[in-house]
Amino acid sequence: MTWKNPVDRWGAISQLLHWSIVVLLTAIAVLGLYMVDLPNSPDKIKLYSLHKSLGLTLLGLLLLRIGWRVYAGAPHPVAGTPAWQERIATATHAAMYVLMFALPVSGWVLNSAAGYPLQWFGLFNLPRIVANDAELHELAESLHEAGFWLLLALVLAHAGAAFYHHLFQHDATLTRMLPRRRAPPSDAPENRHVV
Ligand code: HEM
Numbered sequence: 501m502t503w504k505n506p507v508d509r510w511g512a513i514s515q516l517l518h519w520s521i522v523v524l525l526t527a528i529a530v531l532g533l534y535m536v537d538l539p540n541s542p543d544k545i546k547l548y549s550l551h552k553s554l555g556l557t558l559l560g561l562l563l564l565r566i567g568w569r570v571y572a573g574a575p576h577p578v579a580g581t582p583a584w585q586e587r588i589a590t591a592t593h594a595a596m597y598v599l600m601f602a603l604p605v606s607g608w609v610l611n612s613a614a615g616y617p618l619q620w621f622g623l624f625n626l627p628r629i630v631a632n633d634a635e636l637h638e639l640a641e642s643l644h645e646a647g648f649w650l651l652l653a654l655v656l657a658h659a660g661a662a663f664y665h666h667l668f669q670h671d672a673t674l675t676r677m678l679p680r681r682r683a684p685p686s687d688a689p690e691n692r693h694v695v
Pocket residue numbers: 525528529532533536548551552553554555556558600603604605606607608609610611618641644645648
């Protein structure tokens with residue numbers, strides 16, 4: 501198993517960070533969309549707290565991921581991918597990084613501007629990053645929501661492109677972000693040679 505990124509595929513740490521962020525982001529988004537329409541109740545407050553704690557966890561994982569990306573680099577582009585596709589992919593990845601950062605930060609701003617407390621899974625308090633401000637609260641809330649829909653659109657295009665490469669271009673774009681399949685045992689039929 502490779503930890504750093506070799507030239508032809510993503511290493512184990514990059515894969516772990518990519519896929520755990522996919523799972524976490526899905527949970528945060530489903531929770532966010534569900535909780536806002538609930539009538540006021542203690543359960544609603546608990547779900548809001550969970551949403552915020554998971555969102556802050558994502559922010560931490562994202563910082564780790566960016567640090568690891570700078571340290572471990574990226575594999576070379578998949579052979580045969582046209583330069584224009586590479587450019588679109590790079591721009592999409594950059595935009596997704598920016599939005600993954602902007603969403604928790606706008607959430608933190610809207611929470612602070614409304615004067616709500618912020619805790620991480622009830623374990624410790626986080627500071628307010630802005631003072632009470634109704635206008636800023638509205639603005640941050642709109643950005644939080646619009647940013648989410650924009651991220652969703654990019655993610656759908658990104659995942660669609662990965663599956664397109666796999667199913668129609670038959671290249672390694674998708675498989676190099678997945679764990680390597682175990683090599684078959686040396687006496688498996690595909691390894692027997694006719695002498
Ligand atoms: C990547 C992380 C995050 C994602 C993807 C996300 C996503 C969402 C979504 C989809 C909504 C529902 C928007 C709507 O339909 O009105 C929402 C609402 C909300 N989020 Fe987040 N969120 C994230 C992080 C955070 C964080 C870290 C906080 C607070 C520190 C936060 C605070 C809130 C609050 C207070 C609302 C409710 C706003 C309202 O009542 O209209 N979010 N979020």
